[in-house]
Amino acid sequence: MDLAGWYPALAERGLAYGPAFRGLRRLWTAGDEAYAEVTLPDEAAGDADGFAVHPALLDAALHPVGLLLAERSGGPRVPFAFEGVQVHASGARTLRVRLTRAGSRVRLVAGDESGVPVVSVESLALREMTDATGAEAAERSMFEVTWQAETVTPARDVSGWVLLGDGPAPADLVTPVFPTVGELTAAVSAGTVEGPRALVVPVPAGTPDGDLPDEVRTATARVLAVLHSWLDSEALADTTLVVLTRAAVAATPADAVRDLPGAAVWGLLRSAQSEHPGRIVLADVDGDLTPATLAVLAAVAENPSPTGGQVAVRGNEVRTPRLGRPSSRPPTNSSRRTVLLSGRSAPAPSTA
Missing domain, CATH: 3.40.50.11460 (Rossmann fold)
Known part of the structure; x- marks a missing residue:
């Protein structure tokens, strides 16, 4: 598949990915299966050894799921619940991925460039992300601690x-x-x-x-x-x-x-x-x-x-x-709020 314009098209549907998460490089489809190659961008590759599987790499491996689950209407479908997750090797910077449709769910198997298994997901349930775009949707997605x-x-x-x-x-x-x-x-x-x-x-x-x-x-x-x-x-x-x-x-x-x-x-x-x-x-x-x-x-x-x-x-x-949800918001025309979504993750040390 031609991936030119892939991520801009996702952004128009409400899924805007930062640079570290734009890892999809090659993609093929065949019936109920999709095959993909995903790679960590240079700015994230140095963190790969700190994770079993780098979260941006695993996220990119799931970007083609919309091709397998026809979206009849509404917003795109996003990961909701994982079952049967196994990590077989750590530190990968590139994954070769097979996604298989299983009814309303998806199965994932991924290995590194040499074919060594890295991660598998027996069953992934997805849910529709409704009202994914627009300022009103952004406000509804905001929460705060009170x-x-x-x-x-x-x-x-x-x-x-x-x-x-x-x-x-x-x-x-x-x-x-x-x-x-x-x-x-x-x-x-x-x-x-x-x-x-x-x-x-x-x-x-x-x-x-x-x-x-x-x-x-x-x-x-x-x-x-x-x-x-x-x-x-x-x-x-x-x-x-x-x-x-x-x-x-x-x-x-x-x-x-x-x-x-x-x-x-x-x-x-x-x-x-x-x-x-x-x-x-x-x-x-x-x-x-x-x-x-x-x-x-x-x-x-x-x-x-x-x-x-x-x-x-x-x-x-x-x-x-x-x-x-925030109890009060600044007037739209008189002030603005800035929210930083870094797209960069770091492993947290265990407290115990």
């Missing part, structure tokens, strides 16, 4: 909580303090203390005049070390990890994010929460740790599902992040 007020009944019992730190607990807290996770584990193993219900880890806030990159690295490295020690401790298998920040998220219109190292910790631990659901609570507070705040956090830790394990405590109010 912090909604939640009803949380403070726990009556906050016993069995331990604080991680270098000094004593605040005077009005009875929570014992352990300098390290290792010392807490040793005490639990020796029977000196019972296995705690929760371990509170305060994150020191950054300083206004400090070296911000260094403070971010220090904060995330410290929390990551605590995370690893806690996960490795069999004695703390039933202990919830509660990580405490201050001014690391903007949960109300009046909030300002002043603690950027703490904000980086939130990003790190959101990934850890997905790997260890129900075991980690992220909490941002607007003051010192008090018995009242501790009672709220205890309630969240005991039942993290309604909040997703992420809360901001502002006075007597508890807020949680929710994804929703």
Whole structure:
């Protein structure tokens, strides 16, 4: 097939691909099958070794699916659900692909230039992308994180909580303090203390005049070390990890994010929460740790599902992040918004 104008034609239908994703080089069709050669552009090829299969390469391998599934009307069809995915080799920069129609689904087999299998997908379901073009469709596709007020009944019992730190607990807290996770584990193993219900880890806030990159690295490295020690401790298998920040998220219109190292910790631990659901609570507070705040956090830790394990405590109010459509938009003729879609991916380090 002649591929001249292939990507401009897709853009007219609402599928605009950036330079890193324009990898389709050659294409043949034969009945219920399509054969393609896809290659990573030079600007993305250097990242290939960082992935099992580079996402831009796999994406390009699926660009011909519209030829196999006749689009009767409406928008183009895009990948929706994968089944039976196997990666056979990593680091490929070029794929030779066979796509086969199987009813309303597609099967993919891809190898490298020498024929060595790289990736296969037993079944790929696609869905029509309706109203794919136009400014109104773009607005409908926009979402934002909003912090909604939640009803949380403070726990009556906050016993069995331990604080991680270098000094004593605040005077009005009875929570014992352990300098390290290792010392807490040793005490639990020796029977000196019972296995705690929760371990509170305060994150020191950054300083206004400090070296911000260094403070971010220090904060995330410290929390990551605590995370690893806690996960490795069999004695703390039933202990919830509660990580405490201050001014690391903007949960109300009046909030300002002043603690950027703490904000980086939130990003790190959101990934850890997905790997260890129900075991980690992220909490941002607007003051010192008090018995009242501790009672709220205890309630969240005991039942993290309604909040997703992420809360901001502002006075007597508890807020949680929710994804929703923007509540207000700038007038079309008076201001503009810019959205950056980079098309460049980088492998994320595992938190565990």
